[in-house]
Amino acid sequence: MKNLLIVGGAGYIGSHTVKHLLEKGYNCVVADNLVCGHKEAVLPPAKFELADLNDPASLERVFSTYKFDAVLHFAAFAAVGESVLDPQKYYQNNVAGTLNLLAVMKKHGVKKIVFSSTCATYGEPQYTPIDEKHPQNPINPYGRTKLMIEQVFSDYAKAYGLQYIALRYFNAAGAAADGSIGESHDPESHLIPLILKAIKGERSCIKIFGTDYPTPDGTCLRDYIHVEDLAQAHRLALEKLDEYSGYINLGTGIKTSVKEMITAAEEVTGKKCPVEIAPRRAGDPAVLYAANGKSKQILGWEPKYIHIKDIIATAWKWEEHKKF
Ligand code: UDP
Numbered sequence: 001m002k003n004l005l006i007v008g009g010a011g012y013i014g015s016h017t018v019k020h021l022l023e024k025g026y027n028c029v030v031a032d033n034l035v036c037g038h039k040e041a042v043l044p045p046a047k048f049e050l051a052d053l054n055d056p057a058s059l060e061r062v063f064s065t066y067k068f069d070a071v072l073h074f075a076a077f078a079a080v081g082e083s084v085l086d087p088q089k090y091y092q093n094n095v096a097g098t099l100n101l102l103a104v105m106k107k108h109g110v111k112k113i114v115f116s117s118t119c120a121t122y123g124e125p126q127y128t129p130i131d132e133k134h135p136q137n138p139i140n141p142y143g144r145t146k147l148m149i150e151q152v153f154s155d156y157a158k159a160y161g162l163q164y165i166a167l168r169y170f171n172a173a174g175a176a177a178d179g180s181i182g183e184s185h186d187p188e189s190h191l192i193p194l195i196l197k198a199i200k201g202e203r204s205c206i207k208i209f210g211t212d213y214p215t216p217d218g219t220c221l222r223d224y225i226h227v228e229d230l231a232q233a234h235r236l237a238l239e240k241l242d243e244y245s246g247y248i249n250l251g252t253g254i255k256t257s258v259k260e261m262i263t264a265a266e267e268v269t270g271k272k273c274p275v276e277i278a279p280r281r282a283g284d285p286a287v288l289y290a291a292n293g294k295s296k297q298i299l300g301w302e303p304k305y306i307h308i309k310d311i312i313a314t315a316w317k318w319e320e321h322k323k324f
Contacts, residue, residue: 001069001112001238003027005062007053007101008075009046010037012183013116013172013230017072018046019181020231031062032075038324041181053097059104070112070238071105073098076145079189080120080283083142094145099152106160112241113153114234117166119223119249121147124285131291132168132247140283150247163245165237170223170251170290172230174311175318182318183227191258192224192312195265196319199273206273208258210280215287219258223251223289226305226314236299244298251290252303261308268312 004021008014009030014037018028022043030042031051042048049065051058053075076094077083083090105113120143121136138144149166156162173192175182183193191206198206211218233250256264262273295301305311 003067003069004029004238005066005068005071006030006046007071007073008032008037008116009072010034010039010041010048011074012185013169013227014072014074015041015043015181016176016227017074017231017234019043019176020228020235022046024235029062029066029068031059036077036185038184040324043180053093053100056100056104059100063104063108063110068108068110070114070241071101071110072114072234072238073101074116076116078118078142080140080142081189083140083145087141090141090145094142095148098149102152102156102162111161112163112238114237114241115149115153115164115166117146117150117168117247118143119168119170119251119288119290121150121168125288128287129253129289129291130249132249132294153245157245163241165241165245166247167230167233167237168247168249169230170225170249170288172227173224174226174228174305174314176228177314179317179321180323182315182322184322184324191222191261192265192315193319195262195273196269196312196316199265199269199271200319204274205276206262207276207278208262209278209284211277212280213286215257217257217259220284221255221257221287221289223254224256224261224308224311225250225252225303226311229303229305232304233295233299233301236301240299248295248298249290249292250295251292252306253290253292254306255287255289256308261312264308265312265316268309269316
């Protein structure tokens with residue numbers, strides 16, 4: 001299994017996974033519509049094809065040009081707030097688009113897929129840490145699109161022999177340690193890049209969304225996982241597809257609060273971060289972190305980045321020398 005198609009490989013997590021797969025000797029073709037992705041994030045010798053999940057002809061062109069052993073699928077809209085305001089965009093792209101991808105895979109006899117799912121499929125946690133047996137009751141359209149695709153996979157596996165692993169990420173963070181690629185969203189909504197932009201003076205401050213949560217310092221606790229650890233887990237999942245199909249959490253199992261993150265960023269950068277206390281953001285649970293025993297057991301995966309300051313340091317290096 002050498003030849004891979006990475007759909008959404010010009011995006012944040014996709015591009016870091018492509019980088020890792022290239023380092024491990026895989027042949028990578030990236031298909032991306034560049035709506036959220038950056039062509040500069042696709043490192044050589046990966047090939048790039050402009051294609052869109054909602055344009056089946058463009059997918060057919062890619063599948064008739066190359067022969068693939070497996071697909072890694074990262075292409076999705078992923079902003080929770082936007083998914084509430086414009087659910088059609090989410091169901092059309094994330095659900096209908098994935099059905100188009102699965103149809104062209106089926107036609108060309110490609111049976112293996114690794115998929116970006118999310119802890120947002122669990123919804124409001126009933127207990128923490130969250131393991132894979134936790135009920136899935138997503139509370140926004142984004143989470144529902146990902147859960148629907150997980151269910152589609154299960155049915156396609158039974159009916160057509162699809163081999164799949166859906167990886168349920170917690171909070172992806174950081175950038176490539178060598179500074180070559182990193183996170184670049186427009187608009188940016190994620191905590192770490194926003195803190196670093198406030199430190200740089202590109203934004204006036206970081207707003208802390210709620211200080212009255214039932215947590216030790218009153219701010220939300222999240223499980224931040226380094227993007228290179230995510231990348232490695234995708235490769236391990238790919239290599240396990242003959243033995244296992246199903247769902248696996250990807251998190252460190254370590255919780256960090258918003259206030260702890262700000263303090264850690266100040267320590268890493270040696271600069272003060274201007275802060276404003278703001279109301280809670282709708283849909284934010286107080287505590288989200290992963291039980292990650294299954295990823296260790298099935299994938300043999302261990303996160304390399306377990307100190308939040310090490311994660312921030314890679315993000316800071318990127319933020320200071322951004323290439324796109
Ligand atoms: N957060 C915050 N201020 C911001 C952005 C995020 O306080 O400007 C908090 C947010 O409420 C959550 C955590 O930081 O508790 C992580 O949010 P992010 O948007 O990075 O990821 P999410 O958890 O939504 O996937």
